[in-house]
Amino acid sequence: MNRYLAIVPAHNEVGAIAATIREINAAAREFDVLVIDDGSTDDTAAVALAAGARVVSLPFNVGIGAAVQCGYIYALMRGHEVAVQVDGDGQHDPRDIPRLLAVLNAERDTHLVTGSRFLPASGEGQAGQPGDGHRSTAYRRLGIAVFARVVSLLTHQRVTDPTSGYRMTDRIGIELFARDYPSDYPEVEAIVLAHTYALRTREVGVRMRPRSSGRSKISTSVSIYYLLKVLLAVSVSALRTHPQTEPGPLSEAAP
Amino acid sequence: MSLLAAARVTETTVTFQRVGVIVFAAVVFVLVFELVRRRALMERYALLWLAAAVVLVVLAVWRGLLTSVSGSLHIYTPVNALFAAGFVFAIALLLHFSMVISRLSEQNKILAQRLALLDERVGGLEQGTARGNGDARVDSGTQAAGKR
Numbered sequence: 050m051n052r053y054l055a056i057v058p059a060h061n062e063v064g065a066i067a068a069t070i071r072e073i074n075a076a077a078r079e080f081d082v083l084v085i086d087d088g089s090t091d092d093t094a095a096v097a098l099a100a101g102a103r104v105v106s107l108p109f110n111v112g113i114g115a116a117v118q119c120g121y122i123y124a125l126m127r128g129h130e131v132a133v134q135v136d137g138d139g140q141h142d143p144r145d146i147p148r149l150l151a152v153l154n155a156e157r158d159t160h161l162v163t164g165s166r167f168l169p170a171s172g173e174g175q176a177g178q179p180g181d182g183h184r185s186t187a188y189r190r191l192g193i194a195v196f197a198r199v200v201s202l203l204t205h206q207r208v209t210d211p212t213s214g215y216r217m218t219d220r221i222g223i224e225l226f227a228r229d230y231p232s233d234y235p236e237v238e239a240i241v242l243a244h245t246y247a248l249r250t251r252e253v254g255v256r257m258r259p260r261s262s263g264r265s266k267i268s269t270s271v272s273i274y275y276l277l278k279v280l281l282a283v284s285v286s287a288l289r290t291h292p293q294t295e296p297g298p299l300s301e302a303a304p
Numbered sequence: 305m306s307l308l309a310a311a312r313v314t315e316t317t318v319t320f321q322r323v324g325v326i327v328f329a330a331v332v333f334v335l336v337f338e339l340v341r342r343r344a345l346m347e348r349y350a351l352l353w354l355a356a357a358v359v360l361v362v363l364a365v366w367r368g369l370l371t372s373v374s375g376s377l378h379i380y381t382p383v384n385a386l387f388a389a390g391f392v393f394a395i396a397l398l399l400h401f402s403m404v405i406s407r408l409s410e411q412n413k414i415l416a417q418r419l420a421l422l423d424e425r426v427g428g429l430e431q432g433t434a435r436g437n438g439d440a441r442v443d444s445g446t447q448a449a450g451k452r
Contacts, residue, residue: 103424105421106420107417107419108416108419109416111413111416115416118417122421123421
């Protein structure tokens with residue numbers, strides 16, 4: 050077993066999952082690949098297994114937050130030291146994993162590294178594109194800008210891409226997220242959550258590609274709900290003096 | 305003469321209404337008991353509905369109770385006091401159910417996660433056992449999930 054784990058949440062990503070797994074294996078050999086099949090109705094799980102990944106299949110669709118948290122619980126139970134989230138739809142380029150890892154390992158007080166599409170991706174000399182390529186809508190860009198502003202204020206540091214799901218965390222972050230992870234649209238809240246627990250976070254510029262299969266879960270009409278829900282959650286979590294942890298999964302789950 | 309007739313008509317109407325309310329409460333009673341009997345409704349919620357039905361019966365039987373209660377609350381029309389109470393009851397109930405659903409969703413999520421993780425672990429263990437039982441073929445391409 051490797052020391053590191055790549056958590057790949059996938060919901061009906063049969064078209065992209067095998068390529069994603071192969072790319073991670075090629076770009077980051079020291080990472081085990083764990084696909085969290087979030088109640089897919091297609092052959093995502095079988096294809097991922099055939100591609101050599103470990104697969105945890107949720108019995109029904111529980112949403113991205115709970116799926117990713119499942120990966121963190123796995124990492125906690127199996128003793129992985131570092132976990133990186135890589136979307137199963139091909140948006141995240143696994144070639145950035147070594148750069149995230151280098152930053153995480155170099156800065157001892159940094160516990161969470163997020164891949165930002167708005168910072169220049171070093172090495173390529175090419176700035177990340179605003180939004181994710183041509184698929185980005187004006188609403189989404191506005192939403193990301195609002196979140197970036199709010200999260201920057203709350204965490205007292207510049208955060209450019211709080212909605213990015215491309216992130217890497219160390220053992221301390223794994224332990225936190227295994228216990229407490231937001232449910233739907235978790236990315237923004239997770240940063241604030243880490244900050245609440247005094248974990249230092251950092252961004253690294255990455256390239257993001259247009260998704261190669263599936264479709265975005267966030268339509269324009271849903272994005273207003275997304276905005277309000279996350280703003281509520283973030284402000285509530287800022288008001289919590291004692292961070293809330295949920296009862297359950299860890300008390301008896303350790304092997 | 306006409307005044308007396310009007311009074312009699314009002315009296316009949318009120319009696320009719322009271323009987324109606326009592327019949328309605330009785331129907332609620334029977335329905336709730338039947339649901340509990342079929343295990344379609346848990347006792348803790350059944351008690352709530354039975355209590356609501358009891359309140360209706362008390363108001364119907366105890367003449368003047370509603371009038372005096374609404375009077376003490378400075379509500380001039382007794383029926384408005386009834387509506388207000390019913391509305392608050394319904395809102396409180398809805399909020400309570402939202403809380404119950406939130407908790408159930410959370411527990412549901414935890415169960416799904418644990419089930420999926422155990423499933424993966426059992427799969428890995430079974431694979432390991434199968435190999436141990438004479439299946440000497442070592443499949444280097446697949447990573448045994450349960451391997452440590």
